[in-house]
Amino acid sequence: MADVQIVDLGKAFDQITVLQNVSLQVADGEFLTLLGPSGCGKSTLLRILAGLEVQGSGSVSIGGRVVDGVRAKHRNVAMVFQSYALYPHMTVAQNMALPLRMRRLTALQRLPVVGALLPETRRIGAEIAVEVTQTAGALGIAHLLDRKPAQLSGGQRQRVAVGRAMVRHPTVFLMDEPLSNLDAKLRVQMRAEIKELHRRLGVTFIYVTHDQAEAMTLSDRVAVMLEGELLQVAPPQQIYADPAERRVAEFVGSPKINMLEGVVREQGLVDVADSALAIDVEGEAGAAVMLGIRPEAFYVADRAGPGALTGTVRLVEHMGSDLYVHLDMRGVVEAVIARLLAERAPHIAIGQVVNLGVRPDRVLLFASDGSRIRPRRPTLAATASVTPIGEYVQ
Amino acid sequence: MSAAHGFVRPATIARHAVLLLTAAFIMLPFVWMVSLSLKPSDEIFRASFSLLPDQWYALENYKRVLTSAPLLRYMLNGVIVCAVILTVQILICAPCAYALAKLEFRGRDALFALVLIGLLLPQQVLALPLFILGYSVGVLNTYAALVFPFVVSPFGIFLFRQFFRSIPDDIVHAARLDGLSELAIVWRIMMPMAMPAVIAFSIFSIVSHWNDLFWPLIAVNDQRLMPPPLGIMAFKNEETGTDYGPLMAASSLVVLPLIVAFLAAQRWFVEGIAKGGVKG
Numbered sequence: 001m002a003d004v005q006i007v008d009l010g011k012a013f014d015q016i017t018v019l020q021n022v023s024l025q026v027a028d029g030e031f032l033t034l035l036g037p038s039g040c041g042k043s044t045l046l047r048i049l050a051g052l053e054v055q056g057s058g059s060v061s062i063g064g065r066v067v068d069g070v071r072a073k074h075r076n077v078a079m080v081f082q083s084y085a086l087y088p089h090m091t092v093a094q095n096m097a098l099p100l101r102m103r104r105l106t107a108l109q110r111l112p113v114v115g116a117l118l119p120e121t122r123r124i125g126a127e128i129a130v131e132v133t134q135t136a137g138a139l140g141i142a143h144l145l146d147r148k149p150a151q152l153s154g155g156q157r158q159r160v161a162v163g164r165a166m167v168r169h170p171t172v173f174l175m176d177e178p179l180s181n182l183d184a185k186l187r188v189q190m191r192a193e194i195k196e197l198h199r200r201l202g203v204t205f206i207y208v209t210h211d212q213a214e215a216m217t218l219s220d221r222v223a224v225m226l227e228g229e230l231l232q233v234a235p236p237q238q239i240y241a242d243p244a245e246r247r248v249a250e251f252v253g254s255p256k257i258n259m260l261e262g263v264v265r266e267q268g269l270v271d272v273a274d275s276a277l278a279i280d281v282e283g284e285a286g287a288a289v290m291l292g293i294r295p296e297a298f299y300v301a302d303r304a305g306p307g308a309l310t311g312t313v314r315l316v317e318h319m320g321s322d323l324y325v326h327l328d329m330r331g332v333v334e335a336v337i338a339r340l341l342a343e344r345a346p347h348i349a350i351g352q353v354v355n356l357g358v359r360p361d362r363v364l365l366f367a368s369d370g371s372r373i374r375p376r377r378p379t380l381a382a383t384a385s386v387t388p389i390g391e392y393v394q
Numbered sequence: 395m396s397a398a399h400g401f402v403r404p405a406t407i408a409r410h411a412v413l414l415l416t417a418a419f420i421m422l423p424f425v426w427m428v429s430l431s432l433k434p435s436d437e438i439f440r441a442s443f444s445l446l447p448d449q450w451y452a453l454e455n456y457k458r459v460l461t462s463a464p465l466l467r468y469m470l471n472g473v474i475v476c477a478v479i480l481t482v483q484i485l486i487c488a489p490c491a492y493a494l495a496k497l498e499f500r501g502r503d504a505l506f507a508l509v510l511i512g513l514l515l516p517q518q519v520l521a522l523p524l525f526i527l528g529y530s531v532g533v534l535n536t537y538a539a540l541v542f543p544f545v546v547s548p549f550g551i552f553l554f555r556q557f558f559r560s561i562p563d564d565i566v567h568a569a570r571l572d573g574l575s576e577l578a579i580v581w582r583i584m585m586p587m588a589m590p591a592v593i594a595f596s597i598f599s600i601v602s603h604w605n606d607l608f609w610p611l612i613a614v615n616d617q618r619l620m621p622p623p624l625g626i627m628a629f630k631n632e633e634t635g636t637d638y639g640p641l642m643a644a645s646s647l648v649v650l651p652l653i654v655a656f657l658a659a660q661r662w663f664v665e666g667i668a669k670g671g672v673k674g
Contacts, residue, residue, distance in 0.1 A: 052567045073573040085564035089586040102573035164572070 002063025002076075002171035002204060003028040004049065009058035011044055011228075018044050019228045022058070031198050031205045032233075035215040036225035037251070042208045045225075046174050049206065051075050063171055073102075075172075078165035082177040084157045086149040092160050093132055093145040099168045100128045135167045155186045162197065173198075175207045179214060191217060212252055216240070224248050246370035249292045255324060255337045257364075260291045273329045276306050279360050280375040289373065290366040295324065295339035297362035301355040308355045311336055316348055327354065424649070431455055431642035438638050455643040465644055467618065468625030469651075475540045475621055476600045482545045483599060484592065491554030492580045496566050506555070512548030517608065525612055539613040540621065544603060550595050557591035557666070558584055593659050594666030601652055622648040 004026040011019040018041045026032045034042040047053040049060060051072035059068050067075050078099075086095050101110060104124050109115045116122070136142040139159045149157055158178060165173060178194070179187045195218055198205050209215055215222045216236040223233040232244040243249035249257050262272035264283040269276055272291055281289065301308040311327030314335055323342050326335040338356055340348070348354060365373040425445070430438055434451040459465055493499075494506050524543045528534045533542065561584065569579045585592065607623040614620060617628060626644050656663070 047567070050567070050571060052570060072567075072570045077571070079568070079571050081564040081568060083562055083564045085562065085568035087565065087569075087583055087587075089589075098574075099572040102578075164568075 003030075004172060004204060004206065005059075005061045006045075006049075007059045007061075009045065009048065009055050009060065011041070011048065011053070011056045017228055019048075019055075022225075022228075022230050024223060024230060024233060026204055026206060029202050029204055031195075031207065031218055031220045033207045033209060033215040033219040033222045034225055035209060035212060035222050035252075038210055040225045041228040042225050043176055046079070046176050046206065046208050049172075050077055050079050050174055076170050077172040077174055078168065078170035079174040079176065080158075080161045080165050080178045082180055084149075084161040084181075086157060086160055086164070088149050091146055091148055092136070092141065092152070092163075093129070095149070095160060096132045096135065096145075096164045096167050097128050099164065100131065101125075103168065104128065132163075132167060135163050139163050139166075154182050155190065158182065158190060162194075166197075166201070170203065172204045172206065173201075175205065177209055178207075180209070180211070187214075194218060212254065216252075224251060226251065243292075243364065243372065245372055246290065246292065246366040249364055249366070253294060255295050255339065258293045258295065258336045259334075259366075260293065260329075260332055260336070262289050262291045263287070264289060273309050273311075273331045275304075275309050277309075277358060277360060277363065278307060279363055279365065281365055281373065283373070288368055290368070292364035292366060293336075293358055294362060294364075295337045297359050298338035298340065298356040299359070300340060300345050301357035304355045307360075308357045309336075310353060310355050313348055313350050313352045313354055316350060318342070323348065325354070327356070427642050428646050430638055431640075431646050433639055435637055435639055451639060452643075455639040456647070458640045459644045459647065462640075463625070463628075463644070464617070465622075465625065465647060468620055468622045469648065471537075471619060471625075472604050472621040472648075474537065476603045478537070478541050479544045479603050480596055480599050482541070483547045483550050484595075486546055487550035487554055487595075488580050488585055489577065490551045491558055492576070492584055494551065495555045495558035496563070497576075509548045509551050509555075513552055517543075521609065521612060524609075528613060535614050535616050535619065537619060540610055540619070543609060547595075547599065549598065553591055553595050553666075554588060557588045561587055590662045590666035592666070593662035594664075597656060597659055597663050600655065604648075604652060 004024075006022060006024040006026075009019055009022040010017070022041075022045060024032075034045060036042045044053060048055045049062075051067065051070060051074075055068070059066060061067060062075060062077065087098070090098070104127075105115070105121065109118050109121045109124070133142060133145070136145055139162060141156060141159045141163060144152060144156060144160070149160065152160065158181075161178070175194070179190050182190060191214055194207075198218075207214075207218060216239075219236055221233055222236050222239050224231045224239060226247050232239060232248045234242075234244075239248065239252055243252065246259070250259070260272050262270040262277075264281060264285055264287045265271050265276060266285050267282060268278060268280055270279045270281060270289065270291065277291070279291075283289065298309075304310045309329060311329040313325055314328050315326040317324040317326075319342075321342055323340045323345055325338045325340060325345070325348055327338065329336050361375075365375075367373055429445050429447075432450060432452040432455070433447040434449055434454070437447055437449065437451075490509075494502060494509070520543070525534075528539050528542070533539045565583060565587075566579060569583050574582060604621070605623060606621070607627070610621050610624040611627075614624070617625070620628060626641065626648065630641055
């Protein structure tokens, strides 16, 4: 088992910066997810950790040992690839045995005919076969050992790839979008299995994905990456509820967070979309701010007025327990999306004018450069002077 | 489709007609060769045309080939030379192709351009320098003389490189993490995956060196070292004069192994060419 320390890592391909000043500490046994859109450098970072790519600057240590310049096979890390990368000409058993054969047998013992005649080869080979069978059993693929990868389904190949990584007991597990080639149902199932695998093995997992559902459900901590930079590293709840900056807030959450332009009228009051919200903000009158409001922070209000926003319904999406209501609001360019409990708002129809209350403590404020403006008092007490209109939905 | 509908579309007929005609045109010399090998000499020079002989003379012709000239010796030479050339070619081409396809280093594209230039040069251009090289090293008139010009095959490097490029990088990465050295990746992962290309290349290599007359004519004059085509030449001069029956019988025997080998490997051959050529 090992912790992973990444210090000031940088990487560029042909003058295009892929990673800049990435620093990250991953604790022993932690499940950390690198979350970001495709092309943000997260897979490159993973390949540098594995030793498959050389960093431009900075340093990586695994288990307290600096591994810069150490070859992939000597790092004791294992990786599961998006494409699984199984060897198509070998059976499942041979695929899983290969990493052990390469480590335990000498070059001479691995030779096709000569190797079999050497005394130790058979004993070590039998040991390896036992371990492969055990690992396969733990993953529920023992009955597939004699098949070739082409004869397996996507989920089975995924398990074989995990098995090949597991069988040599690596100290760090790297996973590069391992679920993205599976269909939606299987993905949810394999997600649970990976979580269970991490709990059982107790080793460090570093998991790369662009899927926030995977990041949120699996991780101890999530590292949000964008354009080669680490924006925030925090537990999933905190990433969602307390994003460090606007880009994080916009990337995490589905439907996307609503961004409304506002102007500070006076201390504690912000003009937005033809209304005013009582928000605990310290700022000069006239200062421009962005209000980030998550769809579920809205609730249906009885009347218009301070503390509520008024909009015309453009589209209603029924999601079962929830409604996603898209509204046009005056002074707001993009449609505002509110997520309302279906049972509390059954009457909403297209074209209707709806008043939405906002829980002031759920409004995230951002400065025009995208940085977060934190409330003076980060408690619900900040909202005590405002009487909420209508009822809370959430 | 035509069988299912109970009729054959005109386009299909036209396509097959063209293919059959072309095939017949290419086959004709071979058929003529076999036909002549079955006839006595007076029938060969008869003005009238017939595919099958009036008088069967096959036994006499083939017997004369096998007894009066060391044809089996020539064929054994061909097997030895082709096997050594092919083995060394693969040993050299596969790592080169891997480096050009999957490793990143300065000058890689320039090196690959050189390989392509090598592909363009005809064998005859290099014959004289190679002959002088062979002379100064002192290998002329040995098996080594028949082998050394061909040990590096630009065509093999090109074909394998194209095939290796179609193998995903993730496979190479996985192999490195599994503890394989770069050479182990070539022999344990890339080559088994590139089997169709290996078979296609083997056919090309064996056919061209089995049939090669030009270089053996320059490199050896000892009859015990001669490969089949050169042997037939010698056979024609010394033994038969203008007796074409036994000559054609010898030629038929020489091409027979190639035809058998090609038919056996046909499926992989087509796959290897198609895959290496299309992806890349």
